[in-house]
Amino acid sequence: xxxxxxxxxxxxxxxxxxxxxxxxxxxVSQLSGAMIVxxxxxxxxxxxxxxxxxxxxxxxxxxxxxxxxxxxxSEWFLLPIFFCIAILIIYVFFIWYxxxxxxxxxxxxxxxxxxxxxxxxxxxxxxxxLLVLGLIACK
Amino acid sequence: xxxxxxxxxxxxxxxxxxxxxxxxEKGEITCLIGINGVGKTTILKAIMALTPINxxxxxxxxEKIRKESFEKITFIPDxxxxxxxxxxxxxxxxxxxxxxxxxxxxxxxxxxxFKLDPTERIANLSKGNTAKVNMLLGLALDADYLxxxxxxxxxxxFSREQITEVFTSHLIEERxxxxxxxxxxxxxxxxxxxxxxxxxxxxxEFSVEEMRENEGKSVVDIMRxxxxx
Numbered sequence: 617x618x619x620x621x622x623x624x625x626x627x628x629x630x631x632x633x634x635x636x637x638x639x640x641x642x643x644v645s646q647l648s649g650a651m652i653v654x655x656x657x658x659x660x661x662x663x664x665x666x667x668x669x670x671x672x673x674x675x676x677x678x679x680x681x682x683x684x685x686x687x688x689x690s691e692w693f694l695l696p697i698f699f700c701i702a703i704l705i706i707y708v709f710f711i712w713y714x715x716x717x718x719x720x721x722x723x724x725x726x727x728x729x730x731x732x733x734x735x736x737x738x739x740x741x742x743x744x745x746l747l748v749l750g751l752i753a754c755k
Numbered sequence: 756x757x758x759x760x761x762x763x764x765x766x767x768x769x770x771x772x773x774x775x776x777x778x779x780e781k782g783e784i785t786c787l788i789g790i791n792g793v794g795k796t797t798i799l800k801a802i803m804a805l806t807p808i809n810x811x812x813x814x815x816x817x818e819k820i821r822k823e824s825f826e827k828i829t830f831i832p833d834x835x836x837x838x839x840x841x842x843x844x845x846x847x848x849x850x851x852x853x854x855x856x857x858x859x860x861x862x863x864x865x866x867x868x869f870k871l872d873p874t875e876r877i878a879n880l881s882k883g884n885t886a887k888v889n890m891l892l893g894l895a896l897d898a899d900y901l902x903x904x905x906x907x908x909x910x911x912x913f914s915r916e917q918i919t920e921v922f923t924s925h926l927i928e929e930r931x932x933x934x935x936x937x938x939x940x941x942x943x944x945x946x947x948x949x950x951x952x953x954x955x956x957x958x959x960e961f962s963v964e965e966m967r968e969n970e971g972k973s974v975v976d977i978m979r980x981x982x983x984x
Contacts, residue, residue, distance in 0.1 A: 730825040
């Protein structure tokens with residue numbers, strides 16, 4: 617069990633810098649997206665109220681209030697999610713590929729560790745799961 | 756003792772090992788000699804269960820390899836098996852985390868012997884120093900058996916001398932070593948047994964000292980007789 621956790625920790629550390637960048641991108645993009653989308657709503661609302669001589673209550677009655685749902689359909693919310701999904705899908709393959717290929721075949725070191733080989737597989741699987749869950753939690 | 760019994764291995768349709776058998780004793784340096792492509796590296800990988808074999812048997816002290824065996828036997832491949840972005844000290848920490856038999860004192864001793872800086876990243880090391888770190892990672896384990904694949908290939912003469920020095924030191928004493936090479940002249944004076952391989956088969960296995968005493972022949976003389984027939 618200790619070796620399994622050490623391997624998971626090791627695998628997470630290998631991806632951690634890129635993971636922080638992904639989380640940073642998501643937070644920045646979604647926070648700024650929330651502001652931008654709400655400002656666009658307000659701008660449109662003001663224009664519409666001026667054009668049609670609506671009071672704020674009339675406008676809300678006609679078009680509804682700004683909702684979080686409107687933001688979740690905007691590209692500011694969806695694009696970072698798709699980007700993170702794409703990176704993680706690539707990483708599912710890359711987590712194995714980079715150990716088997718290249719000048720330093722690190723997989724030999726992993727396979728020669730005094731532990732059951734299935735532990736290596738589960739450690740990599742757990743790493744991917746934790747990375748996915750972490751991003752979902754962040755969102 | 757490492758026993759390799761009638762091992763056969765195919766890569767696709769090509770048979771790389773054709774019923775190869777030999778033994779390597781603890782306390783002896785056994786050298787697998789052969790030109791490139793005869794199956795030297797494959798047999799080392801097969802001993803470490805890094806590649807599956809089609810038939811035959813490999814025993815380490817009478818047992819098939821299992822996870823505990825990796826504390827008893829270690830493999831030093833021809834290229835380093837650590838992440839290039841790691842510092843030498845980080846590689847040490849990785850080894851210490853997973854191997855009970857990692858000997859920190861010996862690792863420090865070897866670091867000084869090879870004049871390496873532990874804060875240096877593996878990616879920034881010269882070819883010779885990378886080979887030294889690779890060797891260090893294997894030698895610092897308190898393992899009974901060491902398998903070395905072409906430890907001298909592509910490195911400068913001074914690094915070569917330093918690595919050769921290791922073979923005559925206490926670092927190797929009482930361990931069983933299997934080393935592969937196609938440049939026998941560098942280590943001829945160090946080896947106890949020679950196993951000549953050609954085309955996936957052992958064509959001659961002999962004690963170097965006995966051969967020298969009884970027939971007055973060096974390993975190179977025997978190789979000439981065998982390979983230039």
